[in-house]
Amino acid sequence: MSTITGALDLAEIPEDLFDPSVNLRVAVVYDGSVLGSTELKQGKRKEPVRFAVQFSAPFPGGAQELPCLVRLVIGPDVRDADLLSIDTLNVDVDLTRHAGAAAADAHEQPGARDDYQVAVGVLKATEALYYCWIFCCRSYTIRGRVVCRHWRYDPAARIYRFCDEPVPGATVEAYDVDRLFFWFRRDLIQSALTDINGNFVITFRWCCINWRPWLVKNWAIDPVLFSRVQELLATAGISMPPMPGPDPDPLFLQQLAAEASLAPKRRLLAAPGVVEDALSAEALLGVLPAAPDLAALRVWPWWEGNDCAPDVVFRVTQPCGDNHQVRVIHSETNAQTRWDIPTSLSVTLLANGDACCIPTCRDPECPAASS
Numbered sequence: 091m092s093t094i095t096g097a098l099d100l101a102e103i104p105e106d107l108f109d110p111s112v113n114l115r116v117a118v119v120y121d122g123s124v125l126g127s128t129e130l131k132q133g134k135r136k137e138p139v140r141f142a143v144q145f146s147a148p149f150p151g152g153a154q155e156l157p158c159l160v161r162l163v164i165g166p167d168v169r170d171a172d173l174l175s176i177d178t179l180n181v182d183v184d185l186t187r188h189a190g191a192a193a194a195d196a197h198e199q200p201g202a203r204d205d206y207q208v209a210v211g212v213l214k215a216t217e218a219l220y221y222c223w224i225f226c227c228r229s230y231t232i233r234g235r236v237v238c239r240h241w242r243y244d245p246a247a248r249i250y251r252f253c254d255e256p257v258p259g260a261t262v263e264a265y266d267v268d269r270l271f272f273w274f275r276r277d278l279i280q281s282a283l284t285d286i287n288g289n290f291v292i293t294f295r296w297c298c299i300n301w302r303p304w305l306v307k308n309w310a311i312d313p314v315l316f317s318r319v320q321e322l323l324a325t326a327g328i329s330m331p332p333m334p335g336p337d338p339d340p341l342f343l344q345q346l347a348a349e350a351s352l353a354p355k356r357r358l359l360a361a362p363g364v365v366e367d368a369l370s371a372e373a374l375l376g377v378l379p380a381a382p383d384l385a386a387l388r389v390w391p392w393w394e395g396n397d398c399a400p401d402v403v404f405r406v407t408q409p410c411g412d413n414h415q416v417r418v419i420h421s422e423t424n425a426q427t428r429w430d431i432p433t434s435l436s437v438t439l440l441a442n443g444d445a446c447c448i449p450t451c452r453d454p455e456c457p458a459a460s461s
Contacts, residue, residue: 091126092147092206094118094162094183097138098130099214107217108135109224113167118145119180120160124170138212147185147204157185162210166223168295171277171306175299177222179215183208227297234437235288236260236406236420238447253451256288257441260408260419264292267401267427269389272316273309273338274424279400286448298398309337312424315389326350326379343374350377388429399430404439410446419445 098116100108110132117127126145133139147157165178185206237254244251261283265276282290323330323346331345371391384392388401406420419441428435441447 091144092157092185092204092208093142093144094160094208094210095140095142096162096210097140097212098164098179099138099212100132100135100220101138102214103135103217103220105135107221107224108132110135112224112227114223115165115167115173116141116143117163117165117170117173118143118160118183119163119174120148120158122174124173125160127170127173129167130164147206149204157204157206159184162213164213164215166227166295166297168227168297169277169279172297172299176226176297177219179213179219181210181213183210227295228433230294230296230400230431230433230435232264232292232402232431232435232437234262234290234292234404234439236262236284236290236439236441236445237288238441238445240451242451254288254438255447255450256284256286257406257408257419257445257447258284258286258288260284260288260406260441260445262290262292262439263405263407264400265403265405267388267403267424268306268397269312269315269387269393269424270309270338271343271390272312272319273336274312274315275306275309276403279402288447296400298396307337311336314425315384315387318384322379322381322384323350328378347374347377350374388427399432402428402431402435404437406439406441408441408445410444417444 098114112132114130114132115127116130118125125148126143128141128143130139130141143162145160148160149157160183161180162183163173163178163180165173165176168176185208235254236257238257239252239254241250241252243249261281263281264279266279268275268277280292280294282292284290320330328346328350331342331349334342371394374391375394378391381389381392387393403422403424403426404420405418405422407416408419409416410419411417420439
């Protein structure tokens, strides 16, 4: 493993803005991926905060002797994907240039090595950057309960009532949902384990970011969205280009924009068949038909904004039965997404018939009649 060490100087941050309770994160980034990161506790404002982050040095092709340059990034303590999408303090690091004699020895070794020790010195945080780290990111708490719900008829009140039995030892996963045209992706926010009463708590930090769909990977096609978009285009007389793969394809959107600009009665941003920037939501909306329902479902490009709050769905698993096989006992679709959740959210998740719940809804036994 390689290591980059240094210190963060916060002396220029005004005292009334400085918040030592908010942790920061230092990461090493290459090719849009975080190679390694570490939490950074701020400490005292007048004293530089030292850090050391370990990572695996990148070698293109896997057989070169010298590693690529990497980028050291400092920002709020958030998920890797968010850290790459907000304003951060960053510096490019040439591992061989800073590592001195240790790097020179690499020329005597065949193949790639990965034990660079690099010191970058003291880095200064500006007031504007620090302000964003503190106020553009918020802490979220999700409190909830996983239960087996049973319905009973109350003959006295002549209505049905429900009783909830707790599901202990279940893993609750909270995911953030993003949608782009007919693609979607889910990112795991955090998970938690239910207690004996079926309760769980999930806490995390979330930053208001400029949503850049082209910077993230691992998308999938949503069949419901695909049918809706296909219907929308057909109604407007727009032919859909050949079906792309599971990931968003810029060429597909460029071809679609060109087709849409040729459709009758369309408001054009450019000459027919030509769209200067097909990857711009504004340009696409200039040639595509309006779709308020897709905008409400946060589907790009009909929805274009900052992702300032999580959009959450849940998945729950539990080891259950004699062999303790892990079963999915609750799984939500994209249609069940909770958009822009508040900083404090309470949920009740209903388990299916595969769950093992504690029987608490049964009435106590009646005493046996005396003989």
